Amino acid sequence: MGIFDLSNRNIEKMLKMKQRELSILHELDKLKESASDTKLFLEGILRHFMKVLRNELGVVLLHDSVTKSLEIGTAIDKGIFNADNYDLIKDIARDTITNGRILVINNTKKHQKMVNFNIKNMLSSPIRYRSKIIGVIQLFNSKRIGGFKSDSLHLFSLMLSHIDSTIEYSKLYRQIEEKDRELSVLYSIDKLRDTIKDFDTLMKAILSEMTKILEAEVGFIALYDKEGNLVDVKVPSNIRSSSFLTSNVDTIDALCRAVFKHGDLMRGDYLNAEISSFIAIPASLEGSIAVFGVLNSRKDDGFSPEDEKLLKAIASQADSAIFEDQDKQQIKSLFKRYVSPEVMESMLNDEETDYLQTKKQDVTVLFADIRGFTAMSERLPPEEVVEMLNEFFSVMTETIMKMRGTLDKFMGDGIMAVFGAPIYYEGHALRAIRTAYEMQKAFKELQNKWISEGRPLVELGIGINSGVAIVGNIGCSQRLDYTVIGDVANTASRLCSVATGGQIILSNASRAEANGTIEARSLGFINVKGKKDKLEIHQVVNV
Structure with missing residues (x-):
C-alpha cells in the first residue's frame, strides 16, 4: 500500500467527516425556523444533540433575567428527573457557570448523588452569546463506550457555536412574549378595578x-x-x-x-x-x-x-x-395620571374633603409650549419629533409634580398644569411661578442636549393666571378627565401665546397673589378675546 493510498483514504475520511458536520448543521438550521416558540425550539435542538452524541437524557437551563436564577427550559428525561434531582442538575449547572467551561465526567462512581439517580456519565457546558453566559446545556448517559470522548466534544462544540445566538434570540423572544402577557394581565385587572x-x-x-x-x-x-x-x-x-x-x-x-x-x-x-x-x-x-x-x-x-x-x-x-374602600379606589383611578404620589397620599388620608365632587375653587393655571416647534417638526422625521416631545413632556411633568402641581393635559407641543387643586393651599400662585422658573431651567438643559445632537434651537414660553375656576372630573361614563374650565384657564392660555421664548408672563391676579415675593416688570396692556378691558401683563425677572 503506497503513501498515495493512505493520503486518499485520509482525504476521504475527512470529506465524510465534513459532510456529516454539514448535515448536522443543516438540521440545526432547519430547527432555527421554530425559534419564536422557545419550548419547541429548545426541545428540537436538545433532541438533535442527543441523537448526534447518542446519549439518553438531556436538559437545557436558561438564565432568567428577572428572577436572576437558572430555570429549566426543556428536559428529555424519560421520567427519571424529579424535584430532588433537579436540585442536583441546577448544582451542576452552577458549577459549570462558575468554571466557565465544559465539564465532563465519564465515570460517576465517585459521585454518589449521580449514582443514586442512575447517571453514568455527563457533559455540562455553558451556553454563551457574545462572551456572556445565557444558560447551560447538560447531556447524560452516553451510549458510547468511554462516554463523551474528544470526537463527541468536537461535534458538541461545533453544534453549540452554531445555535448560541439563536438560543439568545429565542430567549429574548420568550421574555418579550412573557412581558406582553404580564402587561396584558395588568391591564385586564386594572380594567376590572376601574369598571x-x-x-x-x-x-x-x-x-x-x-x-x-x-x-x-x-x-x-x-x-x-x-x-x-x-x-x-x-x-x-x-x-x-x-x-x-x-x-x-x-x-x-x-x-x-x-x-x-x-x-x-x-x-x-x-x-x-x-x-x-x-x-x-x-x-x-x-x-x-x-x-x-x-x-x-x-x-x-x-x-x-x-x-x-x-x-x-x-x-x-x-x-x-x-x-381600600371604593371611594379611595375611585380617587386613585381618576387622579393617578394627574398628581404626584405624595399628593395622592395626602388626598387618600384626607377623609373630610370630597375630591370626586366638581366645584368652584381659587386656583392658578399654567400653560407652557415650545416656540418654533411646529416649523421644526416639518423639517424632522416623525420619529425624531415624537422622541423630542416625549423627552419634553417627561421633564416638564417631573418638574410640575415635584412642585406638587397637578398635570392637567398635554396639547400638541404644550402642557397645562393647575396649582391649588385638587388639594387647596395658600400661595398657589407663587408655587406656580416657582414651578415655571424651574421649568425654564430644566428646558434650558434639554435645549442644550438637543443642540448637541444637531437639532434646531427652540424655546419655551409660559403664561400664568389666577382666579376662581370650575375644577373636577369632566366627561362621560366612558371617560372622565380632571380639568379646570372657565375664564382663568382661557386667559392663562392667552398669556402663554404672547410669551416669547424664555419668558414667564403673569396676569395682575397672579402677581398680586404672589404678594411681592418675586421680581416682575410690567409689559403694558394687551387685548384679550372676550374681554372688554385690556389686560396688564408682567414678565417674571427673578424668583
Missing part, C-alpha cells in the same frame, strides 16, 4: 381572570384581619357551592399561613388528594393580610415560573382593591 364598583362582584371577576390566565381549576383569595384570624376565603361561585371548600378550607388556611410566614410567593406540588399543585403569594396593608392563590394546574407539567410572574402581576394590581 366594577361592587366589592363581591369585583372579587368574582378577579378570581375568574386568575383561573383563566393561570389555567387552574381553582382560584382563591384568603382574607385575614389584623389579629391574623381568617375572615373569608373568596372562591368562584361554583366552588363555594361544592364540597371542595368545606373539605379543604383548613388546608388552604395552613398554606396561606405558611406563605405569609415565608413572606414571598410559594409554588409546589401535592397538598392532599384533592390539591395536586399550587402557587400562592401574600399581600398586606397596614396590618391586614390577604393571600392570592391558584390550585390544580390544568397543564401536564404543572405551574411554571412564568405562572409565578403572572400571579405576582395579578396580586400587585388586585391587592389594593381588597384593602
Whole structure:
C-alpha cells in the first residue's frame, strides 16, 4: 500500500467527516425556523444533540433575567428527573457557570448523588452569546463506550457555536412574549378595578381572570384581619357551592399561613388528594393580610415560573382593591395620571374633603409650549419629533409634580398644569411661578442636549393666571378627565401665546397673589378675546 493510498483514504475520511458536520448543521438550521416558540425550539435542538452524541437524557437551563436564577427550559428525561434531582442538575449547572467551561465526567462512581439517580456519565457546558453566559446545556448517559470522548466534544462544540445566538434570540423572544402577557394581565385587572364598583362582584371577576390566565381549576383569595384570624376565603361561585371548600378550607388556611410566614410567593406540588399543585403569594396593608392563590394546574407539567410572574402581576394590581374602600379606589383611578404620589397620599388620608365632587375653587393655571416647534417638526422625521416631545413632556411633568402641581393635559407641543387643586393651599400662585422658573431651567438643559445632537434651537414660553375656576372630573361614563374650565384657564392660555421664548408672563391676579415675593416688570396692556378691558401683563425677572 503506497503513501498515495493512505493520503486518499485520509482525504476521504475527512470529506465524510465534513459532510456529516454539514448535515448536522443543516438540521440545526432547519430547527432555527421554530425559534419564536422557545419550548419547541429548545426541545428540537436538545433532541438533535442527543441523537448526534447518542446519549439518553438531556436538559437545557436558561438564565432568567428577572428572577436572576437558572430555570429549566426543556428536559428529555424519560421520567427519571424529579424535584430532588433537579436540585442536583441546577448544582451542576452552577458549577459549570462558575468554571466557565465544559465539564465532563465519564465515570460517576465517585459521585454518589449521580449514582443514586442512575447517571453514568455527563457533559455540562455553558451556553454563551457574545462572551456572556445565557444558560447551560447538560447531556447524560452516553451510549458510547468511554462516554463523551474528544470526537463527541468536537461535534458538541461545533453544534453549540452554531445555535448560541439563536438560543439568545429565542430567549429574548420568550421574555418579550412573557412581558406582553404580564402587561396584558395588568391591564385586564386594572380594567376590572376601574369598571366594577361592587366589592363581591369585583372579587368574582378577579378570581375568574386568575383561573383563566393561570389555567387552574381553582382560584382563591384568603382574607385575614389584623389579629391574623381568617375572615373569608373568596372562591368562584361554583366552588363555594361544592364540597371542595368545606373539605379543604383548613388546608388552604395552613398554606396561606405558611406563605405569609415565608413572606414571598410559594409554588409546589401535592397538598392532599384533592390539591395536586399550587402557587400562592401574600399581600398586606397596614396590618391586614390577604393571600392570592391558584390550585390544580390544568397543564401536564404543572405551574411554571412564568405562572409565578403572572400571579405576582395579578396580586400587585388586585391587592389594593381588597384593602381600600371604593371611594379611595375611585380617587386613585381618576387622579393617578394627574398628581404626584405624595399628593395622592395626602388626598387618600384626607377623609373630610370630597375630591370626586366638581366645584368652584381659587386656583392658578399654567400653560407652557415650545416656540418654533411646529416649523421644526416639518423639517424632522416623525420619529425624531415624537422622541423630542416625549423627552419634553417627561421633564416638564417631573418638574410640575415635584412642585406638587397637578398635570392637567398635554396639547400638541404644550402642557397645562393647575396649582391649588385638587388639594387647596395658600400661595398657589407663587408655587406656580416657582414651578415655571424651574421649568425654564430644566428646558434650558434639554435645549442644550438637543443642540448637541444637531437639532434646531427652540424655546419655551409660559403664561400664568389666577382666579376662581370650575375644577373636577369632566366627561362621560366612558371617560372622565380632571380639568379646570372657565375664564382663568382661557386667559392663562392667552398669556402663554404672547410669551416669547424664555419668558414667564403673569396676569395682575397672579402677581398680586404672589404678594411681592418675586421680581416682575410690567409689559403694558394687551387685548384679550372676550374681554372688554385690556389686560396688564408682567414678565417674571427673578424668583
